[in-house]
Every structure is written in C-alpha cells, then in structure tokens.
Amino acid sequence: MxxxxxxxxxxxxxxxxxxxxxxxxxxxxxDYIARETLTGFEREFGVELRYSAVIEGSEETIAxxxxxxxxxxxxxxxxxxxxxxxxxGLLGRLEPARLPNLSHLAGLFRKPAWDPAIxxxxxxxxxxxxxxxxxxxxxxSRWQDLWQPRYRGKxxxxxxxxxxxxxxxxxxxxxxxxxxxxxLRRAQELALEQKQVLRAYLNTEVRDQVVAGDVWAAQLWQGxxxxxxxxxxxxxxxxxxxxxxxxxxxxxxxxESRRRELAHEFINYLYRPEVARANSxxxxxxSPCATGNETVLERGEWFQTASGSTQRLRDRLWTxxxxx
Amino acid sequence: MSxxxxxxxxAWLVTTGLFWAPMGxxxxxxxxxxxxxxxxxxxxxxxxxxxxxxxxxxxxxxxxFWIAVETTVLCLVLGxxxxxxxxxxxxxxxxxxxxxxxxxxxxxxxxxxAWVFLLRDTGLFNSVLLALGWIEQPLPLxxxxxxxxxxxxxxxxxxxxxxxxxxxxxxxxxxxxAAADLxxxxxxxxxxxxxxxxxxxxxxxxFLVYVxxxxxxxxxxxxxxxxTILIGNLVQNQFTTARDWPFGAAASxxxxxxxxxxxxxxxxxxxxxx
Amino acid sequence: xxxxxxxxxxxxxYAFLHLPLLVLAVFSFNRSRLTRWxxxxxxxxxxxxxxxxxxxxxxxxxxxxxFATVLSTVIGTMAAYGLWxxxxxxxxxxxxxxxxxxxxxxxxxxxxxxxxxxxxxxxQLGMHTVVLAHVSFCLVYVVMVVLARLRTMDASxxxAAQDLxxxxxxxxxxxxxxxxxxxxxxxxxxxxxTSLDDYVITSLVAGVxxxxxxxxxxxxxxxxxxxxxxxxxxxxVFGLGILIVVSQRLEQQR
Numbered sequence: 001m002x003x004x005x006x007x008x009x010x011x012x013x014x015x016x017x018x019x020x021x022x023x024x025x026x027x028x029x030x031d032y033i034a035r036e037t038l039t040g041f042e043r044e045f046g047v048e049l050r051y052s053a054v055i056e057g058s059e060e061t062i063a064x065x066x067x068x069x070x071x072x073x074x075x076x077x078x079x080x081x082x083x084x085x086x087x088x089g090l091l092g093r094l095e096p097a098r099l100p101n102l103s104h105l106a107g108l109f110r111k112p113a114w115d116p117a118i119x120x121x122x123x124x125x126x127x128x129x130x131x132x133x134x135x136x137x138x139x140x141s142r143w144q145d146l147w148q149p150r151y152r153g154k155x156x157x158x159x160x161x162x163x164x165x166x167x168x169x170x171x172x173x174x175x176x177x178x179x180x181x182x183x184l185r186r187a188q189e190l191a192l193e194q195k196q197v198l199r200a201y202l203n204t205e206v207r208d209q210v211v212a213g214d215v216w217a218a219q220l221w222q223g224x225x226x227x228x229x230x231x232x233x234x235x236x237x238x239x240x241x242x243x244x245x246x247x248x249x250x251x252x253x254x255x256e257s258r259r260r261e262l263a264h265e266f267i268n269y270l271y272r273p274e275v276a277r278a279n280s281x282x283x284x285x286x287s288p289c290a291t292g293n294e295t296v297l298e299r300g301e302w303f304q305t306a307s308g309s310t311q312r313l314r315d316r317l318w319t320x321x322x323x324x
Numbered sequence: 325m326s327x328x329x330x331x332x333x334x335a336w337l338v339t340t341g342l343f344w345a346p347m348g349x350x351x352x353x354x355x356x357x358x359x360x361x362x363x364x365x366x367x368x369x370x371x372x373x374x375x376x377x378x379x380x381x382x383x384x385x386x387x388x389f390w391i392a393v394e395t396t397v398l399c400l401v402l403g404x405x406x407x408x409x410x411x412x413x414x415x416x417x418x419x420x421x422x423x424x425x426x427x428x429x430x431x432x433x434x435x436x437x438a439w440v441f442l443l444r445d446t447g448l449f450n451s452v453l454l455a456l457g458w459i460e461q462p463l464p465l466x467x468x469x470x471x472x473x474x475x476x477x478x479x480x481x482x483x484x485x486x487x488x489x490x491x492x493x494x495x496x497x498x499x500x501x502a503a504a505d506l507x508x509x510x511x512x513x514x515x516x517x518x519x520x521x522x523x524x525x526x527x528x529x530x531f532l533v534y535v536x537x538x539x540x541x542x543x544x545x546x547x548x549x550x551x552t553i554l555i556g557n558l559v560q561n562q563f564t565t566a567r568d569w570p571f572g573a574a575a576s577x578x579x580x581x582x583x584x585x586x587x588x589x590x591x592x593x594x595x596x597x598x
Numbered sequence: 599x600x601x602x603x604x605x606x607x608x609x610x611x612y613a614f615l616h617l618p619l620l621v622l623a624v625f626s627f628n629r630s631r632l633t634r635w636x637x638x639x640x641x642x643x644x645x646x647x648x649x650x651x652x653x654x655x656x657x658x659x660x661x662x663x664x665f666a667t668v669l670s671t672v673i674g675t676m677a678a679y680g681l682w683x684x685x686x687x688x689x690x691x692x693x694x695x696x697x698x699x700x701x702x703x704x705x706x707x708x709x710x711x712x713x714x715x716x717x718x719x720x721x722q723l724g725m726h727t728v729v730l731a732h733v734s735f736c737l738v739y740v741v742m743v744v745l746a747r748l749r750t751m752d753a754s755x756x757x758a759a760q761d762l763x764x765x766x767x768x769x770x771x772x773x774x775x776x777x778x779x780x781x782x783x784x785x786x787x788x789x790x791x792t793s794l795d796d797y798v799i800t801s802l803v804a805g806v807x808x809x810x811x812x813x814x815x816x817x818x819x820x821x822x823x824x825x826x827x828x829x830x831x832x833x834x835v836f837g838l839g840i841l842i843v844v845s846q847r848l849e850q851q852r
Contacts, residue, residue, distance in 0.1 A: 025806045030817055030821060031821070050806060050807065051651075052651075052806070052809050053651065053817065054801075054804070054809055054813055054817060056817065056820055057564075057565060059564065059565040059566075059567065060564055060565070062361075062567065063563065063564045063565070063567060066567070066713075067712075067713035067716070067717055067723070068717060069713070069716050069717050069720070069721065069722045069723060070722065070723055070805055070806070071722035071723055071724055071805045071806035071807075072805075072806060084361040087360075087361060088361050153464050156549075159550040195551070198551070199464070199467055199549065200466075200467040200548075200549025200550060200551050201549060201550035201551055202549060202550065203820065204820065204821045205819065205820050205821055207821075208631070209444065209445075209446075212444075212445075212446040213445070213446060214444055214445035214446050214462075308358075308360050308361070311566075312358075312568070315566045315568070316380075319380060319381075319384075319553060319558070320380055322550070322551065322552060322553040323380060323383060323384060323387075323552070323553055326766075327766040327767055327770070328679075328680045328683075328684065329680075331676040331677065331679050331680035332676070332677055332680035332681070332686060332689060334672075334673040334676060334677070335673050335674065335676065335677030335680075335689060335693075335737060335741070336677075336688075336689055336692075338673060338733060338734055338737055339689065339692035339693060339696060339734075339737070340692075342708065342711070342730060342731070342733070342734035343692060343695075343696045343699075343704075343707075343734060344692065345711055346704075346707030346708050346710060346711040347707055349707065349710045349711055349714060350703075350706065350707045350710055353710060402611060405604060405607055405608070406607070406608055406611050408604070409604050409605070409607070409608040410608075412604075420608075422843075422846070423612060423615070423616070424612075424615065425842075426615075426616075426839055426842070427615050427616060427619055429791055429838050429839065429842050430619065430795075430831075430834060430835040430838055430839065431794075431795050431812060431815070431831065431834050431835075431838075432795050432797070432812075433795075433797055433812050433815050433816055433819065434619070434622070434815065434831040434834060434835065435618070435619070437622075437815070437819050437827065437831065438618035438619055438621065438622045438831070439618060440819070441618075441621065441622055441625070441828070442618055442621060448621055478614070478615075478618070481611075481614075481615065482615070531698075535698050535700060536700065536701070538700060539700020539701055539702045539703065541702055541798075542797065542798065542816075546819065556700065556702045559702050559703070559706060560702055560706075563706050563709065563802070564802075569710070572706060573706070573710070576702070576703040576706055576707070577703075579700055579702075579703055580699065580700075580703055583698055583699070583700060584695075584698070587698055
C-alpha cells in the first residue's frame with residue numbers, strides 16, 4: 001500500500017509542473033537564449049514556455065522534427081537547412097503581418113540569400129567558425145597553423161564534417177560549398193594528414209579543456225569561444241586568414257504547430273531590440289539586428305545547402321577520416 | 325481462454341508491438357533508398373547491404389567486434405578472481421557482493437563521465453603524477469583506444485562478476501581439495517576442475533558484457549573523442565546526422581546478426597538466458 | 599593465489615570500482631571549476647538546485663520511471679507466472695532476442711515505429727512514447743527476476759489450494775502472489791533503476807515533455823565540464839545507493 005502511495009506521489013509531483021496556461025514548445029541549442037527572454041515572454045503573455053535545449057548539432061533539428069509529429073512549435077534551423085526543411089514540408093509559412101519587429105533586422109539580413117523574402121524563417125543569431133587559442137599556442141593566425149607538429153596532441157577540431165571540410169577547403173583556396181569530388185578528396189587528404197597531430201574531434205566540450213590548458217587551440221564557433229574568453233580573458237579567438245565559414249541560425253514555425261499565433265508572438269518578441277541584445281549577449285553570437293560586424297563577414301563564406309550526392313560523399317569521406 | 329493465456333497476453337502484445345513490429349519496420353526501411361533530404365523512399369534496393377562489402381564499413385564492424393571481445397576477455401579475467409574471492413569470504417559475502425553492485429546501480433553516464441574527469445590532462449591522475457614529479461608532461465590518457473576500453477570494462481565488470489559468483493557459490497570446495505590431494509598442481513585443478521564447473525557462469529558473464537560492448541556508442545564518443553568510429557556510432561549517425569535511414573537500418577540488422585552469432589557461440593544452452 | 603594476494607587483488611578491484619565515483623563526489627564540493635582543490639563550497643549544488651530545466655527533467659525522469667516500472671512489473675510478473683509451469687517457445691524467444699538486442703538497435707527501431715504509427719494516428723512523440731519504450735526494455739528484466747524466484751518455489755502449494763477448491767485465479771492471488779512479493783519488489787527496483795538510467799533509447803524517442811535527467815547530464819558533459827554535473831551525479835549515486843540498500847534491508851527483514 002505504501003508503495004502505491006509512493007508512486008501516486010511521484011505522478012502528482014510531475015503533474016504539478018503542468019498548468020492551465022497556453023503552452024508553446026520551443027527546441028533550440030543550449031546556451032542559445034537569454035534566461036530573461038524566456039521568463040519575460042512567459043510573464044508578459046501569460047503562457048508557459050517549454051524550452052528544450054537538447055539540440056547538439058544542427059542536423060539534429062531535422063532529425064527531431066522530420067516525422068511531422070514531434071510536438072514542437074518553434075525551431076531554430078541553421079540557414080543551410082532552411083531549404084531542405086521547407087521542401088520536406090516541415091516549416092510553415094511565416095506571416096509578416098504578425099512580425100512587425102522584423103523591421104529591426106539590419107543590412108544583409110533583411111534579404112538573406114537562403115530565404116530572401118523571410119517567408120519561412122527569420123535570421124536569429126549568426127556567427128563564424130574559427131580558432132579558440134590559449135597562451136601556450138603562441139603565434140597562430142591561419143588554419144594551416146593547426147597542422148604544425150609542435151601542436152601534436154594539443155589541438156582539436158570540431159566533430160562536424162562540414163566544419164572540418166570547410167577549414168581544409170579554405171586552406172586549399174576552394175569554396176566551402178564545393179560540389180567537386182576532386183576538391184573534397186583533396187580536403188580529405190589534408191584532414192587525414194592533420195589527424196596525426198590532432199588530440200580529438202570535440203565540439204563545445206573542448207571549451208573548458210582550453211581554459212584549463214589541456215588543449216592549446218581548438219576549432220570552435222565564435223559564440224561558444226567567446227563564452228570561454230569571458231571566463232578566461234587570456235584566451236583569444238582567431239579569424240583564420242584563409243577565410244572561414246559563416247552560419248546563421250534562423251527561427252521558424254513548424255508546419256505541424258497547432259499554436260501558430262503564439263509562435264508568431266514569440267518570434268516577434270525575439271526581435272524587440274532589448275530582447276535581441278540580451279540573446280546576443282547571453283549566447284555571445286552576433287545579432288542580425290546589430291550593425292558593426294561587417295569585418296566578420298569580409299573573409300567569411302556562408303554555408304549553403306549541400307546537394308544529396310555531395311552530402312553523401314562528404315559523409316563517406318568523413319567516415320574514412322574517422323576510421324583512419 | 326485459460327488463465328495462463330490471459331497472463332501471457334499482455335507480454336505477448338508488448339513483444340509483438342514494441343519489438344517485432346519495430347524490427348519489421350527496420351527491415352523494410354533497410355530495403356529502401358535514402359530520400360533526397362534524408363529519411364527513406366522507394367525504390368526498393370539492396371544497396372544499403374551492398375555498402376557493407378565496402379572494406380571501410382567491414383573494418384568498422386571488425387573494429388567493434390574486436391573491442392567487444394577485448395572488453396569481454398578483460399572483464400572475465402578481472403572478474404573471475406574477484407568472484408572467487410567473494411565466494412570464499414564466508415559471512416561477509418553479501419556485503420562484498422553489494423560493493424560490486426553498488427556502482428552498477430548508479431547512472432551509466434555518470435560512471436563514464438567520471439573517467440573523463442580522471443583521465444584528462446588536468447585530471448586527477450595527471451595532476452597527482454605531476455605533483456609527485458614522476459612525469460614532466462601530462463600523459464595523453466584520454467581520447468584513445470585505451471580510454472574507451474577502460475570505460476567499457478569499468479561499466480561492465482559488475483555484470484561479469486555476478487553470474488560467475490553465482491556458479492562459484494555452488495561450487496563444492498571439497499572437489500578442489502580432492503584434486504589437490506590426488507596430486508594435481510594448482511593450475512591443473514584450476515583448468516580441470518574450477519573452470520568446467522563455473523563454465524555456465526562464465527558463459528553468461530561473457531554474454532552480458534559482449535552485447536552492450538558491441539553496440540556501444542556513448543563510451544566511444546565521450547572517452548574516444550570522436551577519433552574512431554564503431555558500428556554503434558555509425559548507426560546513430562545515420563539516424564541523426566546523415567539521415568540515411570536505409571543504411572542505418574541495414575547497419576542495425578547486421579549488428580543484430582553479429583550479436584546473434586556471438587550468442588550462438590557462447591550460449592549453447594538457452595536456459596542460460598531465460 | 600594465496601589468500602593475502604587474493605585479498606590485495608580484491609581491494610585493488612574495489613578501488614577501481616569505487617574511486618572514480620568517490621573522486622567525482624569529492625570534487626562536487628570544490629569551489630573551483632578546475633581539478634585543483636580550492637576549498638569547500640556548495641555552489642554547484644545551489645546551481646543545480648536553481649536550474650529549472652534540471653528540475654523539470656528530474657520530474658520527467660521520475661514520472662517516466664514510475665509508469666514504466668508499474669506497467670512492466672505487472673506485465674512481466676504475469677508473463678513469468680504464465681511461463682513458470684509451461685514454456686512458451688514464442689514468448690521466450692521474443693524476450694531472449696529483445697534482451698540481446700543492442701540498445702542502439704532497439705532505439706532506432708522504436709523511433710521508426712513511433713514516427714510511422716503516430717503519424718498515421720496523428721499522435722505526437724512525448725512522454726507516452728518514452729514510457730512505452732521503457733516498458734519494452736524493462737519487461738524482460740522483470741520476467742527474468744520473477745521467473746528466477748518462481749523456479750525456487752514449490753508448485754505443490756498452488757496445486758493443493760486448487761485441490762481444496764480454489765479457482766486458478768484464487769490460487770494465484772492468495773498463494774503464489776504473496777510468496778512472490780520479494781521477487782516482484784526486486785524486479786520493480788531493477789526496472790525502476792534501468793528506466794532512470796537509460797539515455798540511448800530515451801534520447802531518440804523523446805519528444806516534448808520527455809527530456810530526462812540522463813539527457814540533461816549528457817548535454818552538460820558534451821558542453822564541457824560543468825561541476826554542476828558532478829553535483830547532480832553525486833546526488834544520483836547516493837540517492838540510488840540509499841534506495842537500494844534500504845530496499846534490500848527491508849527484504850532481509852522479511
């Protein structure tokens with residue numbers, strides 16, 4: 001009998017988190033929104049925001065929603081995934097009339113190349129991928145430097161095929177969006193060569209290893225890198241001389257959403273100047289509403305949607321790199 | 325319908341609906357082709373299976389098989405003396421057994437994560453060795469084959485000790501003494517008496533360790549630093565990042581075949597399991 | 599091996615099994631986020647306690663584990679009883695194969711099922727899918743444990759009850775079930791801890807409201823060492839440890 005009460009108690013405990021308020025389900029990366037954005041929106045609109053930060057890699061956004069019955073309302077796909085998600089019928093059309101705050105978007109983000117009319121997605125935060133370096137790394141300004149034997153066992157690359165290939169392709173002077181199997185193979189050769197001096201392929205988990213000094217230099221996204229620099233000011237972020245990849249995470253409403261109106265309210269809320277600033281400050285990624293970041297764009301190249309055959313070739317070449 | 329049939333019905337429904345049906349879907353998917361942006365679509369093809377004749381994927385399979393065998397052997401070799409020790413320690417047996425099982429009850433992720441904490445350059449081992457002046461540079465302990473192996477053995481060792489212990493507990497120690505009295509060397513006693521008697525336990529232990537080790541992907545992710553790829557990573561990758569469901573489905577079924585082949589080798593008596 | 603050497607070996611293995619968790623626990627009280635000891639502090643526990651996502655995930659984990667435990671224990675006990683006196687080739691085979699299926703394969707197959715069936719039924723992924731998935735992998739453990747207990751029992755009690763006029767159901771309820779209680783409790787405990795611990799399957803079939811504690815821990819570990827993970831882990835280790843020890847004490851007293 002007592003056990004039964006125990007179980008009933010547990011269920012009751014979980015029941016307490018539910019309330020009668022309207023709900024909005026949002027899925028995003030971790031550390032990618034200001035805490036006060038969530039509480040502020042909840043308070044102002046009298047709703048419950050279920051914000052889940054389980055997304056670890058950009059492709060996961062598709063994997064988690066491709067069934068069309070995921071239950072999420074608002075998603076944050078990377079710019080190169082907007083087209084595939086649209087063609088798979090996952091994204092719903094945005095209603096500009098409900099999004100007056102989009103007028104705060106600045107510069108090229110008013111007409112982004114991947115969705116010029118902001119029909120399916122609006123730019124949320126953007127940044128680039130470069131190198132987070134600690135003091136022991138010494139002189140370091142290019143991707144090519146990460147191939148130096150003196151860094152043996154002290155550097156890491158991201159565990160993301162697109163970013164590793166982007167770095168290699170930039171060294172070779174190619175576009176990061178190349179479809180040429182020849183160029184991708186040459187990039188793979190470079191990556192295989194680098195694996196000899198590499199410590200591991202790590203994503204954001206590398207940050208505290210750079211802070212602690214385990215790792216001297218790591219390929220990393222600028223936003224994540226800035227978060228560690230805030231903790232350890234002796235670290236620095238390098239925009240590699242050969243050029244680098246740019247990405248923009250966008251916000252969209254899923255076609256399956258049954259709370260489109262509220263979802264639009266939420267997106268509109270994200271573009272209030274003070275909210276956009278807070279999100280950019282919390283994630284340390286760049287806000288598309290802010291100006292003055294033109295220098296980052298100069299040597300950067302935006303990721304584009306890869307064709308099926310390119311993606312497959314890259315996946316295979318990546319598996320070969322990992323197996324080597 | 326008899327009471328017995330009513331009693332079996334729910335379990336029958338669960339295994340059919342939540343095991344065989346999903347497996348059937350996986351089988352069906354493995355015969356389809358990847359859609360333009362992922363998922364699965366027509367036409368039917370055997371292409372996903374053909375890809376496994378590619379040495380690249382064959383090698384991944386072999387590597388996973390090998391690391392599972394290494395883990396199993398290490399667990400048996402490390403676990404046997406411990407099980408022997410526990411079975412011979414009289415009234416404190418229960419407590420010693422609890423001590424083996426306690427880490428097993430805690431979270432798998434936590435146990436793996438603890439090793440990241442110990443093995444990194446600024447982790448406990450390296451800090452202590454540096455402080456003692458035994459080394460001048462931190463040793464590269466994390467992100468290699470050894471680290472993955474340690475993680476796997478650490479998580480599976482309790483699973484190996486338990487079944488070995490339960491057969492050793494039933495072992496009549498007078499057999500061992502009799503063998504010694506008859507002039508058998510300790511080694512002979514061990515191989516001719518102890519091993520045959522504890523064989524069922526060893527088989528179950530081997531099996532309990534082998535299966536999770538074969539399908540592992542978290543351990544190789546967290547402790548291997550993504551510099552190697554095992555069949556578990558391959559499957560997970562196809563369903564999340566690469567979104568090549570037919571290939572992922574084929575890889576899972578091939579993994580199943582490897583598991584069942586191992587089962588056929590290890591467990592000749594089906595009662596060992598259920 | 600001489601006894602002393604064997605004892606030494608055993609203590610080494612025990613150290614291997616327990617030191618990592620002990621170290622983790624000790625450093626969860628460290629003020630610094632690095633491995634250097636900089637003084638005692640409870641800041642990581644405070645941080646964990648004020649983390650909304652973490653608390654929600656804990657509630658989710660407990661709810662899922664409770665439902666999965668009750669369902670799998672009931673179904674598993676019934677099945678074990680059904681298998682006791684007469685084997686069922688199909689069910690035994692199904693359970694054995696599901697036991698040996700690597701987690702990742704179970705995970706992708708359930709994902710495929712839920713995505714397909716639920717799309718047709720217009721249902722969403724969520725806590726109920728996670729509960730179903732957990733029932734499917736906990737079931738075999740329950741059957742194993744309860745069946746092992748049944749095999750040590752004497753079937754003649756039940757037969758005697760039936761000879762005295764009890765229906766099969768009465769014989770089960772009044773004779774066998776009470777004797778089975780410790781086994782059922784052990785099985786439920788195993789199911790509960792297995793469900794609480796699962797990451798691989800849960801992470802793939804999870805939807806809204808089904809983010810569990812292991813998923814949060816994995817996310818934190820992937821984002822870099824956050825000593826809050828050490829704090830949560832310590833709570834889990836000791837919480838579950840105490841639960842196990844207490845339940846076993848209760849069982850021994852019986």
